[in-house]
Amino acid sequence: MKAYTNKELEILIVLWELEAASVLQVHEALDSDKGYTTTLKLMQIMFDKGLLVRKKEGKKHIYKANIKRQVAQNNGMRNMIQNLFGGSTLGFAQSFLGNAKPTKKELDAIKAMIKQMEKDA
Amino acid sequence: MKAYTNKELEILIVLWELEAASVLQVHEALDSDKGYTTTLKLMQIMFDKGLLVRKKEGKKHIYKANIKRQVAQNNGMRNMIQNLFGGSTLGFAQSFLGNAKPTKKELDAIKAMIKQMEKDA
DNA sequence: TTTCATCTACGAATTATTTCGTAACAAACA
DNA sequence: TGTTTGTTACGAAATAATTCGTAGATGAAA
Known part of the structure; x- marks a missing residue:
């Protein structure tokens, strides 16, 4: 599975929730104290990595997660059992x-x- | 709970396993391709953060994890349920x-x- | 068209994490 | 004592992740 950082996971979680969303919508959902372009940049990076897909709509992009929540869940689960619980x-x-x-x-x-x-x- | 990075968690896991260990023992248990001083430095940082405790023994230090495995497990669990599984x-x-x-x-x-x-x- | 308000792109600064080289120190011992 | 060996301390380089400022593009509205 493609790897993601912590901030990236936060964005994935928002997108799993919203299904599809613009950068602005994600940024607002995150409710962070960081600037808008920070969220934008992160999502661009995630798009480059293949973690997100997007389509142009008017002048903005609508993004979706390109990784199933369930896949991430299963991986997180296995990972945790293996590492933290020694199997x-x-x-x-x-x-x-x-x-x-x-x-x-x-x-x-x-x-x-x-x-x-x-x-x- | 004190936060730890990924590499730091690897060291915690080794120490939970070994109970108490020198830098060399931890380094060998990690079986990584990185240098010895890398492990040393990490453990020094973890000591400074309060993640590890140590006592001098001869010319070396014997380290122990200063956080219970079970506490880390419970936190990881809660965290995962909350974030990845939305509760x-x-x-x-x-x-x-x-x-x-x-x-x-x-x-x-x-x-x-x-x-x-x-x-x- | 021109203007205005959004949005994106992108370089670069900042901060966090990981890695390593080198010097210095301490114990063991020839 | 002085040499060797194992160990720590620590600065700093390298890498990764996060943050932001600014320029330029796009569509909508006057």
């Missing part, structure tokens, strides 16, 4: 349950997922 | 089950954890 699935699960503090409803949904997995296996 | 516990759980591909045994252990949580709640 320990159980340690990871434990930290997850402790930190996400799932509600009763969510726990039920998770149990259902597990049941489904067991059936598929 | 969606279920999305996260789904990605986890899909990527970690827990074995039957691990699934059982996870179910036990859930049962325990439900009892505590």
Whole structure:
């Protein structure tokens, strides 16, 4: 997967949310204290890297993320399990349950997922 | 929590593994193609930042991580759920089950954890 | 057209991170 | 003692990432 820096991830997150957006829209969504041209430049760089796609519309560009949120999620997940948890699935699960503090409803949904997995296996 | 860069995390991981180690030991464990003084400098910076502690032993320093692995794990977890998953516990759980591909045994252990949580709640 | 308000492009400054060379220091020991 | 070896300290170079200013392009409006 194409690599991205932290700021770039922030922009990807905005675009996953907005689907498609102009630089101005992204800049406003970021609500940062940095200048507009900073966001512009970052998005241009991301376009050059292939992280974003864009099409011209009037005088502006409309950008989209060129990487699926789910792909990034899966990579982040694998990466974290491998590095921070040394590959320990159980340690990871434990930290997850402790930190996400799932509600009763969510726990039920998770149990259902597990049941489904067991059936598929 | 104190922030750390990527390279710094690599060193933390080694130290969590080794418990306590000299620069040389860390450098060897990293098995990188960079010079020894690079590792040395990084560890000095981390010491200055308070990420590591050390004690003199003979002419060398023995370093330890000054941040618990579990704390870093919990932070990474919260961070990831919040950013990459937009706070969606279920999305996260789904990605986890899909990527970690827990074995039957691990699934059982996870179910036990859930049962325990439900009892505590 | 000319003017005006947006936008983009892009070079360059700034800041953060990583890397390394060299000097100096400390312990061991010939 | 003086030489060798392993180690630290530290400045500074190299690289990467972020930020911004300014010039120029584009479309809309007078």
